[in-house]
Amino acid sequence: MSQTIKLKKGFDLNLAGKAENKTIEVTQPDTFALKPTDFNGLNRPKLVVKEGDNVKAGSPVFFERNEEDILYTSPVSGEIVEIKRGEKRKVLEIKILADKQVEFEKFKSYAASEISGVSKEDALDQLKKSGGWTNIIQRPYGIVANPADSPKAIFISAFDSSPLAPDYNYVLQGQEQYFQAGLDILKKFTTGTVHLNVDANAEVSQIFSNAKNVQLNKISGPHPAGNVGVQIHHLDPMSKGEIAWTVSPVGVAIIGKLFIEGVYDTSRLVALTGSQMKERGYAKMYAGASLNKLSMEGDNNRVISGNVLTGEGVGAEGYLGNYHNQVTAIPEGKYEEFLGWILPSTKKLSFHKAFGMLTFLNGKKEFEVDTNTHGEERNFVISGAFEEVMPMDILPTYLFKAILAEDYDDMEALGIYEVIEEDVALCEFIDISKNPLQEILREGIDLIKEG
Structure with missing residues (x-):
């Protein structure tokens, strides 16, 4: 029922830069990337391709060693031109030089x-x-x-x-x-x-x-x-x-x-948003598309695959995340404020009335935000604010502390099975202690999953 x-x-x-309901023509980028890091819990990818191989959209690229029959496949057709690795040879990106016309593997x-x-x-x-x-x-x-x-x-x-x-x-x-x-x-x-x-x-x-x-x-x-x-x-x-x-x-x-249709087609209309995006609307893009064909205002921007709360800062030369349907561009905030973080302002978007109280008088004003955190990381301050933005019967402050203490019993009792990063993103945004709460939560989830 x-x-x-x-x-x-x-x-x-309420941010400035919402996408208009119109479709924008964007040139298909030359390169795409399939990133194992887009898939939470994927720890041991096993490649089935090497540099120089040709693939189609839907061709297998890697699999998880513990789940060999679930294939992670290419979003487009083309040539594998680079396999980027990090520490301990961890696979970070498989880059594909795309064909002008995408060819698909055929399924029933x-x-x-x-x-x-x-x-x-x-x-x-x-x-x-x-x-x-x-x-x-x-x-x-x-x-x-x-x-x-x-x-x-x-x-x-x-x-x-x-x-x-x-x-x-x-x-x-x-x-x-x-x-x-x-x-x-x-x-x-x-x-x-x-x-x-x-x-x-x-x-x-x-x-x-x-x-x-x-x-x-x-x-x-x-x-x-x-x-x-x-x-x-x-x-x-x-x-x-x-x-x-x-x-x-x-x-x-x-x-x-x-x-x-019998094809694995990852194309979707992606919202191009943010105050620094030159033209805001929707563009047809495949998963893993390079963002270097998008036009931004100025050069000092944070280009985010996803939204400002949970997205990944990938830069203008980065790639669209596998699960993202949005790209956001906002200004970088590399400047210092003398007492700026505590002075009331009509320009700051803040949940805390003490810091941004004048913003609450502006009704539905759209705010242009940048990446400045208006403060630095400090010890946990218990304010009770987290509970005001989290509509779940969970005590987030105590959950975060249980994770930091690696207290498995308390993590379970405090609701870690019910949340992932996006569910605590607002807590991170309003946190006056500037703690990386989404990162802390993922560490706790990994502990519980592996424990």
Whole structure:
């Protein structure tokens, strides 16, 4: 039965630079990169290619040694031109010099009416061989799902409440057939409910409202209302030993296209956002695309694959992350402020009224932010603010302290199975101690997973 959830806790970052609902023509870059670091929990990738090899979109590039049948595949066709390694020869990037015209590996295709008749075994085999399985993320831990597990439910958040987030109604227009096929394939892997969650305060596209074989839930409230982890917490909370799967709306459509067209096509409309982006709108890009064809204002910018809270600063020569549907450009903040961090201001965006109290008088003003942290890292200050922006029955301050103390019992008791980095990103943003809370949380998740 559909549910309506109204959230009060949270904080919306109203930033300048939202993408207009228009498609921008961007020249396809010369190079793409598949990065093992995009996949949490992937510790031991085994390459199946070498420099000089030619691949197609959907050709295997590497696999995890502990899950050899799940293949991580190329997003485009072309030549492997560089395998970049880090410490202890850890694979960081596999760079591909792309063909002018993308060629795809061919997998079995089905008519839309045949999808319901595809067996679970055949669906699993095609997903694992094509790279499509990597779109399915497991909770807890936020890692690529284990095909041997049977999730209690599957959750899809059809809206993103992050700063300058893409509009999925626009991103997925015209992909109704692929989206429904993806839902039908996913339903084969659970005896539970497939939850499709929409924004209760916005117009809902027919691609979501007409979706079949799902439970359509309405969620309202400030960010992080669009986070699938927050939605799981209120719809069907996680307990120790339970497993749920999550898939992004774009991932659902990619899976559906894999079965309808027989190709693993990672292209998507990517929102080009931020005050330093010259033209803001949506550009068709493949996963792993180089960002060097995008036009920015000025040279001193932070180019982020993703949003300002959870994205990765990759630079103008960096690459689009595998799971990202947004690129953000904001100014660097390499300057010092004499008491600037404590003086009231009409220009600063702050959750704390004591520091940015005048901003609360500006209604829906859009703020141009930079990367300045307005302070430096210091010892934990317990202010109670974290609980005001986290709409979950979790005590984040004590969870972070349990992680730092490597107290496994307290980590479990305080809800580490329910959260990943995006769920604590607002805590990091408002933290007056300037601690890397998302990084700390991932360290705790890795401890629990390996313990």
